[in-house]
Amino acid sequence: MDIKKSSSNEKxxxxxxxxxxxxxVAVAFGCADILVWAGFSSGLNLGIIEIAGDDFxxxxxxxLVVLMGGLIMLSGAVDAGEIRQFAKVTLGALMLxxxxxxxxxxxxCENIPAxxxxxxxxxxxxxxxxxxxxxxxxxxxxxxxxxxxxxxxVKYDGEN
Amino acid sequence: MAGNFISEDERWDxxxxxxxxxxTYGIYRQSLRDVIGELTVVPLTGVPVAMAVLYAFWSIFGSxxxxxxxxxxxxxxxxNYWLPxxxxxxxxxxxxxxFLFVGDPTADNCFEAFGMLTSGLFVSLGxxxxxxxxxxxxMTLLEDSGYLPRLAVLVDTLLHKxxxxxxxxxxxxxxxxxxxxxxxxxxxxxxxxxxxxMMTLLAIFIPCGAQLGVMLEVIPDSVGWVMLYLIAGFAIxxxxxxxxxPGKNPEILIDVPAYHIPDWNNVGKKLWMRTRGFLKEAVPxxxxxxxxxNLLYLGGVIQAISNFFEPLFVYWFGVPKxxxxxxxxxxxxxxxxIAQLSAIPMTAYQxxxxxxLISIYFPCVATFVVMLKEGWKQLLxxxxxLICVVLVYxxxxxxxxxxxxxx
Numbered sequence: 001m002d003i004k005k006s007s008s009n010e011k012x013x014x015x016x017x018x019x020x021x022x023x024x025v026a027v028a029f030g031c032a033d034i035l036v037w038a039g040f041s042s043g044l045n046l047g048i049i050e051i052a053g054d055d056f057x058x059x060x061x062x063x064l065v066v067l068m069g070g071l072i073m074l075s076g077a078v079d080a081g082e083i084r085q086f087a088k089v090t091l092g093a094l095m096l097x098x099x100x101x102x103x104x105x106x107x108x109c110e111n112i113p114a115x116x117x118x119x120x121x122x123x124x125x126x127x128x129x130x131x132x133x134x135x136x137x138x139x140x141x142x143x144x145x146x147x148x149x150x151x152x153x154v155k156y157d158g159e160n
Numbered sequence: 161m162a163g164n165f166i167s168e169d170e171r172w173d174x175x176x177x178x179x180x181x182x183x184t185y186g187i188y189r190q191s192l193r194d195v196i197g198e199l200t201v202v203p204l205t206g207v208p209v210a211m212a213v214l215y216a217f218w219s220i221f222g223s224x225x226x227x228x229x230x231x232x233x234x235x236x237x238x239x240n241y242w243l244p245x246x247x248x249x250x251x252x253x254x255x256x257x258x259f260l261f262v263g264d265p266t267a268d269n270c271f272e273a274f275g276m277l278t279s280g281l282f283v284s285l286g287x288x289x290x291x292x293x294x295x296x297x298x299m300t301l302l303e304d305s306g307y308l309p310r311l312a313v314l315v316d317t318l319l320h321k322x323x324x325x326x327x328x329x330x331x332x333x334x335x336x337x338x339x340x341x342x343x344x345x346x347x348x349x350x351x352x353x354x355x356x357x358m359m360t361l362l363a364i365f366i367p368c369g370a371q372l373g374v375m376l377e378v379i380p381d382s383v384g385w386v387m388l389y390l391i392a393g394f395a396i397x398x399x400x401x402x403x404x405x406p407g408k409n410p411e412i413l414i415d416v417p418a419y420h421i422p423d424w425n426n427v428g429k430k431l432w433m434r435t436r437g438f439l440k441e442a443v444p445x446x447x448x449x450x451x452x453x454n455l456l457y458l459g460g461v462i463q464a465i466s467n468f469f470e471p472l473f474v475y476w477f478g479v480p481k482x483x484x485x486x487x488x489x490x491x492x493x494x495x496x497x498i499a500q501l502s503a504i505p506m507t508a509y510q511x512x513x514x515x516x517l518i519s520i521y522f523p524c525v526a527t528f529v530v531m532l533k534e535g536w537k538q539l540l541x542x543x544x545x546l547i548c549v550v551l552v553y554x555x556x557x558x559x560x561x562x563x564x565x566x567x
Contacts, residue, residue, distance in 0.1 A: 088199065116231070
């Protein structure tokens with residue numbers, strides 16, 4: 001998935017296909033977030049993935065950001081090695097990264113304290129680690145794939 | 161003296177020699193950062209990015225200030241240790257000194273005790289400190305990474321519709337931390353009209369970080385509705401002020417720097433400077449505010465005000481008459497006033513209306529003083545606008561509630 005190679009040789013290379021798949025999945029996840037929040041389902045729990053849909057801020061606003069991040073990635077998918085297109089892909093990836101990052105940060109903040117009823121101030125190590133167990137939000141599931149784009153962008157920025 | 165002059169040709173030669181030494185010529189190659197920078201000011205891609213940035217901003221704010229610091233540690237520290245200890249060692253629970261400093265002897269949490277050393281300390285150190293700290297950290301990161309000027313360019317067209325230009329976003333966002341530096345920041349606007357408009361809109365419709373922190377504690381599920389009412393009010397009254405206030409709304413040139421990773425030394429210094437400044441002003445005001453409000457309660461002043469304004473509160477705004485007490489406290493500290501609301505029994509919609517009323521009611525005394533420094537005529541005009549807005553908008557929110565069947 002080299003940016004310069006795909007730029008010079010082909011409009012739809014490995015990077016483009018990767019971005020198309022990732023963007024399409026992000027769009028689907030964003031739509032699912034919003035639809036569950038809107039009441040089309042009482043909450044979605046498919047093993048590793050969970051959409052609670054109980055909060056406007058997280059699922060409607062956050063879902064809209066995931067949806068738009070996916071669309072921006074898709075708009076840069078064709079000829080993704082060209083700098084303007086790759087910038088769109090990076091921007092979409094950064095939007096998904098913000099949602100996933102804030103989801104993880106929220107879990108971190110919730111799991112450091114022991115909880116309201118417990119007499120201690122800090123959570124036990126087991127309790128803290130257990131707080132990061134599945135199910136995850138769709139944005140967190142997309143995170144490893146988004147980080148590939150971020151890595152390519154950092155590498156590209158460093159080389160140029 | 162004549163011997164010291166050089167001819168025009170010699171001067172240009174000198175310019176060529178100097179520029180030859182310091183300017184490097186080459187072909188400009190657009191970097192990835194440049195293109196991303198451009199994309200964040202174009203509405204089609206810039207607006208979604210702004211939505212993502214604001215989402216991240218408020219998510220981190222809520223997680224850190226709400227879930228981690230206040231709910232995670234401070235509530236436990238103040239309610240399980242500080243309050244019981246103070247209640248056990250302070251003599252004479254029926255005395256007026258107990259009422260002033262510890263508050264309600266039957267209270268089991270610092271929010272509802274309402275003494276200077278209970279609610280006063282809890283609100284300032286248990287809630288506000290963390291809200292302000294994380295707000296200013298996020299704000300500094302946005303500033304120093306180069307995003308804030310881009311946001312100014314992006315919202316320029318939108319803000320021109322209400323007679324302001326893009327850089328009005330800076331005092332608006334600063335105001336979400338504290339209205340005091342935000343009023344000073346209105347000086348970056350070009351004309352008297354723009355400065356007056358921004359100052360007035362700030363004082364009325366922008367809730368400060370302390371207020372937001374307490375709102376997250378008292379009405380976590382309704383903060384969105386309160387913000388929606390405030391944003392709508394900002395837009396509606398902005399348009400009205402733009403139409404009725406004479407003056408110009410010129411364009412400005414904004415220097416947009418390249419995106420870069422913030423320098424952590426600068427971030428640390430700014431964060432320390434802003435948080436220290438805020439604490440120096442906020443903590444004494446909160447403590448003295450609780451003391452003064454308790455004195456007013458003891459003297460029967462709040463009761464008299466509640467009785468006097470009962471028809472206005474109950475029939476026009478649709479809120480309980482007891483809201484008068486928090487509204488008096490709001491002049492000292494709005495965060496404190498919202499904390500007081502939590503002890504008054506009311507419906508969810510009445511709570512939303514009351515919080516909006518407290519937000520759009522008089523600016524806190526610190527903001528009032530800074531506005532006075534900007535000119536007493538402007539302050540008087542702002543207060544006149546404010547009274548009209550409170551009466552009109554408060555009634556309008558009540559009317560919306562009636563139409564929706566929730567008021």
